[in-house]
Amino acid sequence: MTTLHGPIDGAFDAATVNDLEPADLVLPDRVAGRMYTDPGIFEQEMSRIFERTWVWVAHESELPKAGSFKTTTVGRQPVIVARDRKGNINTMLNRCRHRGASVCEQRTGHANGFTCPYHAWSYGLDGKLRGLPYPDGYEGVMDKSGVALQRLRTESYGGMVFATFADEDELEPLEDFLGDVKLWIDRFMKQGGGYPIKVLGTHQFRFKGNWKIQLENTTDGYHFPIVHRSWMASVDAETAEMMSFMTDPAATTHDLGNGHSVMEMVPEHSDLDVDDGTEPLQERFADLVEALGAQGLDSGSVRRLVRAMHGTGFNLNLFPNVSMSISFLRVLRPISADETVIEHVALGPDGPPEIVDPVNRERLRIHEHFQGPFGFGTPDDAEGWDRVQRGAAAAPEMPIMVNRGLGREEPSPEGWPTSHVTDETGMRAAYGMWKRMMSDD
Amino acid sequence: MTEAATTLPAAGTLSITDPRVIRAIELVWREATLLDAKDYHAWEALYADDGIYVVPIDRDADSFDDRLNMVYDDARMRSMRVVRMTEGFAIAAVDAATTVRTVSRFVPTTVTDDEVSLKAAQILVAFKRGRHDFWAGDVDYVVRLGADAGADRLVRKVVRLIDAEGAVPAAGFLL
Ligand code: FES
Numbered sequence: 001m002t003t004l005h006g007p008i009d010g011a012f013d014a015a016t017v018n019d020l021e022p023a024d025l026v027l028p029d030r031v032a033g034r035m036y037t038d039p040g041i042f043e044q045e046m047s048r049i050f051e052r053t054w055v056w057v058a059h060e061s062e063l064p065k066a067g068s069f070k071t072t073t074v075g076r077q078p079v080i081v082a083r084d085r086k087g088n089i090n091t092m093l094n095r096c097r098h099r100g101a102s103v104c105e106q107r108t109g110h111a112n113g114f115t116c117p118y119h120a121w122s123y124g125l126d127g128k129l130r131g132l133p134y135p136d137g138y139e140g141v142m143d144k145s146g147v148a149l150q151r152l153r154t155e156s157y158g159g160m161v162f163a164t165f166a167d168e169d170e171l172e173p174l175e176d177f178l179g180d181v182k183l184w185i186d187r188f189m190k191q192g193g194g195y196p197i198k199v200l201g202t203h204q205f206r207f208k209g210n211w212k213i214q215l216e217n218t219t220d221g222y223h224f225p226i227v228h229r230s231w232m233a234s235v236d237a238e239t240a241e242m243m244s245f246m247t248d249p250a251a252t253t254h255d256l257g258n259g260h261s262v263m264e265m266v267p268e269h270s271d272l273d274v275d276d277g278t279e280p281l282q283e284r285f286a287d288l289v290e291a292l293g294a295q296g297l298d299s300g301s302v303r304r305l306v307r308a309m310h311g312t313g314f315n316l317n318l319f320p321n322v323s324m325s326i327s328f329l330r331v332l333r334p335i336s337a338d339e340t341v342i343e344h345v346a347l348g349p350d351g352p353p354e355i356v357d358p359v360n361r362e363r364l365r366i367h368e369h370f371q372g373p374f375g376f377g378t379p380d381d382a383e384g385w386d387r388v389q390r391g392a393a394a395a396p397e398m399p400i401m402v403n404r405g406l407g408r409e410e411p412s413p414e415g416w417p418t419s420h421v422t423d424e425t426g427m428r429a430a431y432g433m434w435k436r437m438m439s440d441d
Numbered sequence: 442m443t444e445a446a447t448t449l450p451a452a453g454t455l456s457i458t459d460p461r462v463i464r465a466i467e468l469v470w471r472e473a474t475l476l477d478a479k480d481y482h483a484w485e486a487l488y489a490d491d492g493i494y495v496v497p498i499d500r501d502a503d504s505f506d507d508r509l510n511m512v513y514d515d516a517r518m519r520s521m522r523v524v525r526m527t528e529g530f531a532i533a534a535v536d537a538a539t540t541v542r543t544v545s546r547f548v549p550t551t552v553t554d555d556e557v558s559l560k561a562a563q564i565l566v567a568f569k570r571g572r573h574d575f576w577a578g579d580v581d582y583v584v585r586l587g588a589d590a591g592a593d594r595l596v597r598k599v600v601r602l603i604d605a606e607g608a609v610p611a612a613g614f615l616l
């Protein structure tokens with residue numbers, strides 16, 4: 001058991017808090033409010049965290065074939081993620097090597113390559129400079145064979161694509177960075193019910209608050225029945241019951257290392273392959289069950305798809321920018337100390353249309369019900385986060401408390417520090433990693 | 442993108458002075474007023490039972506079943522939404538922005554004794570905690586005409602935000 005700390009004041013001093021190094025703002029059970037508001041800290045987070053670790057950029061289904069691309073950011077830096085003709089996924093800075101123009105402004109699409117609109121330098125899907133107009137001016141000046149869009153290291157696991165500015169000497173391979181997370185990614189992907197997972201669509205919204213408020217929120221079981229009371233009131237009794245983990249001792253959060261954590265809200269759905277057949281399928285899906293049966297699908301396969309309709313039973317939070325949250329991905333993109341863009345990426349099985357289309361129609365409606373700028377859940381979350389940012393402007397020395405459950409945190413049989421799902425174990429894991437990455441040594 | 446110009450009827454064929462079109466516009470303005478007033482129960486009553494209210498992400502979309510939308514409400518979802526906006530549990534709705542919207546640039550696209558379709562523009566300004574957010578969009582309306590103006594109902598409203606494919610704020614009000 002971790003030792004308990006003192007009262008919720010006195011850890012930082014108003015006279016000196018602004019002089020402390022960022023790493024000193026994180027204590028085992030609390031962090032200073034200055035971490036949400038200080039633009040200088042934000043700048044250091046971009047260079048020390050977002051440009052030094054694995055940042056999620058895409059799901060492989062977003063890049064189905066040669067020439068598929070999407071644009072996004074790693075930290076604040078704009079990148080293009082593209083699949084080339086060899087099938088490799090490349091992440092490249094979206095910045096022309098001539099005089100700096102962005103070479104692609106479409107969010108997603110399909111292309112043979114990228115031509116800068118300014119002077120028409122053209123780049124391949126792997127970022128190599130293929131051609132430029134009137135090349136005689138570069139004779140004896142520049143050898144174009146060495147010129148390419150800056151490439152980031154790109155690796156994937158379980159369909160999740162990550163990129164980093166860090167080279168091999170500075171950062172371990174993705175699979176080592178993920179460690180025990182890999183088991184949970186494998187479990188998450190089982191919600192395909194026997195099919196692979198694909199992206200169905202993406203909600204995007206912005207809030208005027210620090211990115212770490214959102215990072216905390218994806219592992220905050222404590223807020224659920226309060227902030228999401230409105231959503232709970234609007235769903236059927238079975239779904240409300242499924243999400244009633246507040247007093248379930250089996251619902252726990254594990255610290256998986258490297259800032260990652262998993263919050264098991266519905267432990268009986270953590271591994272969807274484990275099914276003793278006693279759990280009834282939700283009544284609301286009766287028509288779907290019938291429709292899938294009419295397509296000739298056997299009852300076991302139907303059950304697998306329908307039991308996974310709400311996704312898995314957990315939120316898997318990957319430091320620093322993606323949460324694999326029950327049935328969807330929640331991606332955060334830091335804009336400034338007090339602004340963040342969130343993406344809610346809807347997912348569903350990828351298979352024959354006559355099977356997966358009716359399933360995905362239901363999944364889309366479930367996603368719309370909670371997520372997105374007009375969902376029954378997201379706007380209430382955003383209101384809570386807005387309040388945190390506004391409140392944190394008061395007293396930068398006053399701590400943000402992440403001490404809930406410290407007194408009952410114990411190692412699980414796997415050795416993961418574990419506490420109840422309403423506890424702040426996942427936040428402590430993330431802030432531990434933040435402290436490590438923000439330290440000078 | 443849907444090119445509005447290609448779907449417009451020939452100039453001079455349909456007019457906003459048509460009494461049936463005037464009824465439809467009056468309903469649209471009534472709806473806008475109720476939404477700014479956050480009178481959601483009265484708002485809900487303006488919709489037909491088979492009416493849909495949609496805020497798509499894809500501005501080109503005309504069918505919404507197989508894609509992700511911001512809002513895709515049938516009567517059931519709409520009535521749950523009204524409960525959410527009014528019952529006092531939803532902290533975003535309790536502390537919602539104050540809104541003022543203008544709906545104009547009306548062009549009727551089909552007019553019969555039963556139904557009027559309109560294209561319009563909506564500009565909405567939302568104010569909350571010192572900030573003004575602007576929400577601009579094209580709106581398509583289909584109004585089913587009843588026995589009298591009091592029986593006219595919305596059967597379709599699709600709000601295509603100019604930044605539908607970008608990141609918008611999370612909202613405690615309706616467009
Ligand atoms: S800036 Fe790109 S070609 Fe000149």
Ligand SMILES: [Fe+2]
Pocket residue numbers: 217223224227228377381
């Ligand atoms: Fe939430």
